[in-house]
Amino acid sequence: MRYLFLLLIAGYALVGHTQTHDYSKSRCFDFHKQNCDKSTNKYYQYNSESRSGLFHKGQRSRTVIEAYNGRDYRISICHDDVFNKPVVFRIIDKMGGEVLYDNSQDNYAKDFEFTVTTSIELFIEIEVQGESPLVEKRSKMLIRRDNEVGCVGVLIEYMVTPRKGF
Amino acid sequence: MEKIIQLLYLQWKSYLSVLLIFSFMPAINGNCQTNTKINEETFLVVGNKVADSSVISILKTEFTKTGKLRTNKPGMSVKQFTYSMFTLGKNIRNTVYDSMMPKQMKELVHDEKVNYRFVNIEGVTFINSNNETIIPLIDTVKVKFLYP
Structure with missing residues (x-):
């Protein structure tokens, strides 16, 4: 019985140890929910396609969102302070690959609102500017967590576009 | 030699x-x-709202009501501004050398089909009665449109 008890304690300790070192999940989990600025418009609802992820400088990654006709969407981004340059986000048409919005042309805005008139599948592309730590090809390469890796969150909100008149 | x-x-x-x-x-x-000169006391006035922060919210009708951009100080008017509007697949950027809102800008704001949700007013400069150009402390304002 005593051994079983000790074994259980050891097991819990081991689980705790592995969890604290599961860097991507523990640190960036729900980062967007806690850090991205929500809309002040009460009609906006949280979209479950919102994402958070661990990025290093120079990394680019995409996530898909299906935008439906007759809805307003608000996409906002947030990130850790380790990235000294503004994070770029683009909205790309999944079918044609056309860049429909690029925040680098919009003063690196951290949020973007738009109305969708026809349903469309979109990529949201995040690009963390800076020199990638993976560029240097060394046999023993280290990526410094403190100043080269951080969380990026993409918060997606939506609402039915209000109609005017009756 | x-x-x-x-x-x-x-x-x-x-x-x-x-x-x-x-x-x-x-x-x-x-x-x-x-x-x-850089002026810290004079602000841009959009509709009837003083743009004393980099982001303001206003109704579309209120935005175009006066048909021009103004300042909160008498004797000073808007000399130049650039406006940019973004929606999916469409972006417009134009510089206006006047305080009056151009016809295209007003039409775009009220375009119900595209439904632009904001307009950026950038690089605003003022002119005073002595013909001096004044740069306001907040020279770039994001105007978000509220639903009525």
């Missing part, structure tokens, strides 16, 4: 011209600076 004298003469001339340019540079620079 003549060639050497000629060369020396040319060198002396070039030195003199460089000297002259450098001596006039502070004067030219100073002249430019006196015409442009």
Whole structure:
């Protein structure tokens, strides 16, 4: 019985140890929910396609969102302070690959609102500017967590576009 | 010998011209600076809202009601501004050398099909009664449109 008890304690300790070192999940989990600025418009609802992820400088990654006709969407981004340059986000048409919005042309805005008139599948592309730590090809390469890796969150909100008149 | 004298003469001339340019540079620079001032007390007025922060929210009808951009100080008006509007697949950027909102801008704001959700007003400069150009402390404002 005593051994079983000790074994259980050891097991819990081991689980705790592995969890604290599961860097991507523990640190960036729900980062967007806690850090991205929500809309002040009460009609906006949280979209479950919102994402958070661990990025290093120079990394680019995409996530898909299906935008439906007759809805307003608000996409906002947030990130850790380790990235000294503004994070770029683009909205790309999944079918044609056309860049429909690029925040680098919009003063690196951290949020973007738009109305969708026809349903469309979109990529949201995040690009963390800076020199990638993976560029240097060394046999023993280290990526410094403190100043080269951080969380990026993409918060997606939506609402039915209000109609005017009756 | 003549060639050497000629060369020396040319060198002396070039030195003199460089000297002259450098001596006039502070004067030219100073002249430019006196015409442009940074003002911390004057703000842009959009509709009837004073843009005292970089993001403001306003109704579309209120935005175009006056048909022009104003300042909160009498005797001062908007000299120049750039507006940009973004939606999926469409972006517009134009510079206006006047305080009046151009027809295209007003039409775009009220375009119900595209339904632009904001307009950026950038690089705003004012002009006072002494014909001096003034740069406001907040020269870029994001105007978000509220639903009625």
